[in-house]
Amino acid sequence: MKRPPMTKKGAERLRSELDRLKGKERPRIIAAIAEARAHGDLKENAEYHAAREMQGFIEGRINELEAALSHAEVIDVARLNAGSRIVFGAIVELADEDSGEEVSYQIVGDLEADIKQSLISVSSPFARALIGKSAGDSFEFQAPNGTRNYEITGVRYEV
The missing domain is CATH 1.10.287.180 (Transcription elongation factor, GreA/GreB, N-terminal domain)
Known part of the structure; x- marks a missing residue:
């Protein structure tokens, strides 16, 4: 397991x-x-x-x-050294290409996920759409309220 x-x-x-x-x-x-x-x-x-x-x-x-x-x-996220690539533990900064709204999320484990604190579960569809992408990439996400287009403006790992 x-x-x-x-x-x-x-x-x-x-x-x-x-x-x-x-x-x-x-x-x-x-x-x-x-x-x-x-x-x-x-x-x-x-x-x-x-x-x-x-x-x-x-x-x-x-x-x-x-x-x-x-x-x-x-x-220990600080030891991952994934650079600008998104993996578990990454803090991802996004810009909604349609509204210009900027958001930031950290990809965390299922039990520690808390959307109010911008902590999203690694198993969520949104996190799965982010994993493997890098800063500068754009992607389309099929949200419940329609298709959203995002640009990844930053990726960092907290020490």
Whole structure:
């Protein structure tokens, strides 16, 4: 089985979340459950049920993060030395040839992808369209809202 790639920065971010969940959130929820339990009848105790539901969510997320971090192949993007060619970990600057709008994305592993932070998954159609191209290249992408034409204005790798 191929190990899913993850950037070093993404792995650090996920480890930080895992530490927070284990060190702060888990003890807080355990205390909330104990307090709600002290209120008596659990059948109609909304605080208890909400705390148990939150505990299930937190434990699920802890398991997901531990599994992802143990199976991932952490890649130090600074060592890739791919030049202006786009590979995993690249920060790609694009100009929409139709609107002139400029955007920037980093290609990262599936679990660390977050479009709000301009982190796109290596397995997404857009990232797959970028992989292997270089700065100066233009390409057409079939987006859900129609065909878009982009020019790759820059490619860099953060240290």
